[in-house]
Amino acid sequence: VRAVVLTDAGLTFDAAYPEPKPKRGEVIVRVLRAGICGTDLEMLRGYKGFRGVPGHEFVGVVEGCDDCPSLVGKRVVGEINVGCGECARCQSVGPGHCSTREVMGLIARDGAFAEKVSLPIGNLFVVDDAVAEERTVFAEPLAAALHILWQVSVAKRDRVVVLGPGRLGRLVAMVLRRHTPDLTLVGRSDAVPDDPDLVIDCTGTPEGFARAVECAGPLGTVVLKSTCAGDATVPASLLTKIVVNENDVIGSRCGSRENFEDAATMLVSGDIDPSPLVEATYRLEDFARAFAHAARPGALKVLFDPTL
Amino acid sequence: VRAVVLTDAGLTFDAAYPEPKPKRGEVIVRVLRAGICGTDLEMLRGYKGFRGVPGHEFVGVVEGCDDCPSLVGKRVVGEINVGCGECARCQSVGPGHCSTREVMGLIARDGAFAEKVSLPIGNLFVVDDAVAEERTVFAEPLAAALHILWQVSVAKRDRVVVLGPGRLGRLVAMVLRRHTPDLTLVGRSDAVPDDPDLVIDCTGTPEGFARAVECAGPLGTVVLKSTCAGDATVPASLLTKIVVNENDVIGSRCGSRENFEDAATMLVSGDIDPSPLVEATYRLEDFARAFAHAARPGALKVLFDPTL
Numbered sequence: 075v076r077a078v079v080l081t082d083a084g085l086t087f088d089a090a091y092p093e094p095k096p097k098r099g100e101v102i103v104r105v106l107r108a109g110i111c112g113t114d115l116e117m118l119r120g121y122k123g124f125r126g127v128p129g130h131e132f133v134g135v136v137e138g139c140d141d142c143p144s145l146v147g148k149r150v151v152g153e154i155n156v157g158c159g160e161c162a163r164c165q166s167v168g169p170g171h172c173s174t175r176e177v178m179g180l181i182a183r184d185g186a187f188a189e190k191v192s193l194p195i196g197n198l199f200v201v202d203d204a205v206a207e208e209r210t211v212f213a214e215p216l217a218a219a220l221h222i223l224w225q226v227s228v229a230k231r232d233r234v235v236v237l238g239p240g241r242l243g244r245l246v247a248m249v250l251r252r253h254t255p256d257l258t259l260v261g262r263s264d265a266v267p268d269d270p271d272l273v274i275d276c277t278g279t280p281e282g283f284a285r286a287v288e289c290a291g292p293l294g295t296v297v298l299k300s301t302c303a304g305d306a307t308v309p310a311s312l313l314t315k316i317v318v319n320e321n322d323v324i325g326s327r328c329g330s331r332e333n334f335e336d337a338a339t340m341l342v343s344g345d346i347d348p349s350p351l352v353e354a355t356y357r358l359e360d361f362a363r364a365f366a367h368a369a370r371p372g373a374l375k376v377l378f379d380p381t382l
Numbered sequence: 383v384r385a386v387v388l389t390d391a392g393l394t395f396d397a398a399y400p401e402p403k404p405k406r407g408e409v410i411v412r413v414l415r416a417g418i419c420g421t422d423l424e425m426l427r428g429y430k431g432f433r434g435v436p437g438h439e440f441v442g443v444v445e446g447c448d449d450c451p452s453l454v455g456k457r458v459v460g461e462i463n464v465g466c467g468e469c470a471r472c473q474s475v476g477p478g479h480c481s482t483r484e485v486m487g488l489i490a491r492d493g494a495f496a497e498k499v500s501l502p503i504g505n506l507f508v509v510d511d512a513v514a515e516e517r518t519v520f521a522e523p524l525a526a527a528l529h530i531l532w533q534v535s536v537a538k539r540d541r542v543v544v545l546g547p548g549r550l551g552r553l554v555a556m557v558l559r560r561h562t563p564d565l566t567l568v569g570r571s572d573a574v575p576d577d578p579d580l581v582i583d584c585t586g587t588p589e590g591f592a593r594a595v596e597c598a599g600p601l602g603t604v605v606l607k608s609t610c611a612g613d614a615t616v617p618a619s620l621l622t623k624i625v626v627n628e629n630d631v632i633g634s635r636c637g638s639r640e641n642f643e644d645a646a647t648m649l650v651s652g653d654i655d656p657s658p659l660v661e662a663t664y665r666l667e668d669f670a671r672a673f674a675h676a677a678r679p680g681a682l683k684v685l686f687d688p689t690l
Contacts, residue, residue, distance in 0.1 A: 305619075
């Protein structure tokens with residue numbers, strides 16, 4: 075299959091990458107659209123040391139499935155974590171914290187920047203064919219944004235600040251604005267409102283973390299929503315600030331299965347429509363231009379269309 | 383009065399420091415014992431830029447009080463924050479997060495390393511004369527340890543790790559062991575049990591924070607209980623770890639009024655007796671030896687006895 079592949083030599087295009095080989099209980103999905111996320115950009119800088127096909131945001135069509143003929147031809151989005159299914163964490167909180175998990179496009183499993191990808195049946199959620207792929211491709215990042223509401227409560231009087239008006243920050247803002255009108259999306263040179271109750275760091279930079287802690291103030295909650303790669307450091311004085319202000323700093327990663335289901339439902343119903351965040355769509359062959367575009371400061375969502 | 387004073391030139395002894403001048407609603411307390419805490423040591427290295435008499439852990443006797451004659455001669459411990467009393471934070475959570483607060487021995491208010499100290503009547507809690515000063519002098523750090531239980535729940539099946547077996551770590555361990563039998567107090571070269579539910583960092587070092595995050599693991603909670611001074615840094619990769627593992631990192635500082643009341647009650651009843659942590663008691667004049675002793679690696683509690 076045609077695929078974008080991360081190798082020791084960097085990102086390449088392979089016109090004849092091996093067909094995905096579905097394991098027991100898995101199906102082949104033909105990818106219609108796949109989105110580039112900040113974590114994909116960081117992987118290029120060495121984060122996680124992943125080798126293979128990146129891409130963990132997608133919408134596709136089930137191509138073939140012996141165990142589930144009714145799924146064939148269905149439009150699907152998919153949860154990206156594949157756990158052992160048997161450990162205490164898989165049983166209690168799902169595959170996202172399984173110590174032997176695979177994650178499509180991120181850990182030990184090929185992802186969606188290819189014509190086809192394999193995933194367990196149980197990871198898939200059917201979405202309506204009639205909804206534009208530019209909308210349903212947001213299922214994974216939307217689930218991740220919805221996950222914040224599983225970790226912290228946001229009520230209508232809460233003052234929320236989202237740092238980083240990029241693709242992730244804007245999506246998080248769309249989700250949280252449904253819970254409070256008092257939300258400010260803040261860029262690098264914007265002023266921050268005083269004394270917010272909750273600050274979500276979507277900058278993916280150590281400076282963003284510092285700014286989040288600075289502006290959270292006494293008893294404020296900070297959600298860290300994006301990872302930072304590289305050898306950067308943050309001043310230990312920020313830790314002292316967290317102690318003195320008694321902040322609550324919460325790491326937030328993927329959506330759970332339930333968040334995914336909610337995300338798929340909201341995208342299909344149109345309750346949330348992030349498709350205006352799509353800035354450009356590229357062929358797999360044009361991976362270098364696509365990644366360069368996604369890496370531009372302020373760039374919003376860049377997609378691959380593997381059918382082109 | 384005789385006092386230990388932090389000046390631009392460093393820590394000094396002053397045999398004739400000005401008598402404390404009680405403001406309206408305040409009383410003079412004659413100090414019987416005062417404890418040296420990690421924060422006092424950090425102030426010597428520049429933390430907070432405080433100038434004046436340090437010391438915020440004490441037990442004393444009320445010397446005179448026009449508004450409250452019944453308090454005169456009573457043995458007391460005292461809450462250290464003095465807020466404006468009128469802002470939203472003073473009204474809701476008490477003086478500890480008032481933006482104009484004074485804190486005895488730490489911010490804009492003389493502390494207890496002196497023969498006498500002034501505090502508002504409302505900050506004082508009467509304790510039984512019959513209980514040894516070596517025990518009641520722990521009211522402030524015990525309230526700070528109890529405060530953890532206001533921030534996180536600790537149930538009998540929880541696996542708790544306390545990093546830093548110093549004076550603070552041991553006190554925290556005494557408090558939390560009442561809630562779970564599965565608590566391990568871990569020193570620099572000790573192994574950490576796998577997969578704890580809760581890690582309390584009492585090391586006061588950036589390395590301690592790093593170790594706390596490393597050992598907390600997926601979905602683990604980290605309480606930062608001690609501040610670190612200086613220009614140290616921590617790797618930003620720890621922030622990524624917090625995101626990927628979805629940790630909850632909670633800053634924890636002073637006890638509230640209610641924690642203080644509980645602490646005083648528990649010390650008087652003997653439910654908790656930290657007096658075995660006292661390693662030495664010094665005269666105010668011997669401040670240099672006292673601080674050097676408290677700064678030794680592994681040193682436990684060092685007291686001043688201003689009556690000597």
